[in-house]
Amino acid sequence: MLERAWLYWRVVATGFSFLVFGIGGLMLRAIVFPLLNMVVWKRDAQISIARTTIRLAFRSFIGLMNGLGVLRYEIIGLRRLERTGLLILANHPTLIDTVFLMAFVRNADCIVKGRLWKNPFTRGPVQAAGYINNDAGEALIADCIASLLKGNNLIIFPEGTRTPPDGDIQLKRGAANIAVRGVRDVTPVVINCQPLTLGKGEKWWQVPKERACFRIEVQEDIVIDRFIDNDASEAMAARRLTNYLQSYFTEEVRRA
Structure with missing residues (x-):
């Protein structure tokens, strides 16, 4: 009886x-960012403040879900994300992976x-924060490399979408092209969620019987020079x- 009540509570808490x-996104668009544009005129300053606002809002969202019992999480190697100009590549098992990373990465940029x-x-938020539009063709x-050269931390999920239910990770080549052409080392982040929730094809109300635990591990950089040679x-x-x-990523996810 208590187990069923706990399950129903997490469904309600997830929906809440x-x-x-959603309400927070509308408030940012309708109130916060218009006021920001009125008070701050320089575009670079607008972007910086908008990104900080989004990071704090996402941190609050994660804290809300944790406090309500929807999920719990641990982050390993967080200090590795305190640098600048990082090319951060992560696997993508759940709907809120982007929220997690952007909640803990300062001056984060991403492809939207x-x-x-x-x-x-x-x-409103993506325009105010000056994120990169994937319709740029x-x-x-070039836009991604320019962002890295400015010192932004660029977050990319090279799968392009969430990992399918069978767990088969298939990467697109775009992220590797950015690393190679920009001669930028890769900072890999391995995300594991057990039991899986908010996965590809799942509805938000399809919560697992147990509270989901996110384990986010920031690993050592992958040096790009080993993949580039003159020939x-x-x-x-x-x-x-x-x-x-x-x-x-396939091996690390299995290990985790």
Whole structure:
């Protein structure tokens, strides 16, 4: 009886958390960021303040879900994210992986799907924070490298979408192209959620019987020089790096 009541509570708490998330997004768009644009005129300062605001809002959201008993989490190696100009690559098992990383990474930049620029809950924040639109086409890689050169910490999920239910990790080559062309080491983050919740194809109310535990491990940098040599093209180097990262994340997730 208590177990069933605990399950129902977490369903309600999950729904409440996402309701708060949506309302918060609308408030940022309708009130906070318009006021920011009126008070702060320099675009770089606007972006910096907007990103800090989003980071604190996401941190509060994670704290809310933890406090309500929806989830619990541990972060290992967080100090490795305190540097600047990082290319952070992570696997993507759940819906809120982006929220977790952006809640704990200062001056975070990310690639945002074009549909989020049209979503009323997310349009205001992504525009104010100056995130990178994935509809940029051929300019996308150049935009990402430019962001890194400015000292931003760029967060990318190289799978492009959440990991499928069978756990088969398949990486796209875009992130490796950024690393190779920008000659930028990779900071890998391995995300594990047990039992899995908010996975690909799951509805928000399909909560597991037990409270989900997120384990987020920031690992040692992967040095890019080992994949680049004078005889190989950038395309070949990106292919090597993608294959390595795919094996790396697959093995690390299994180990975790």
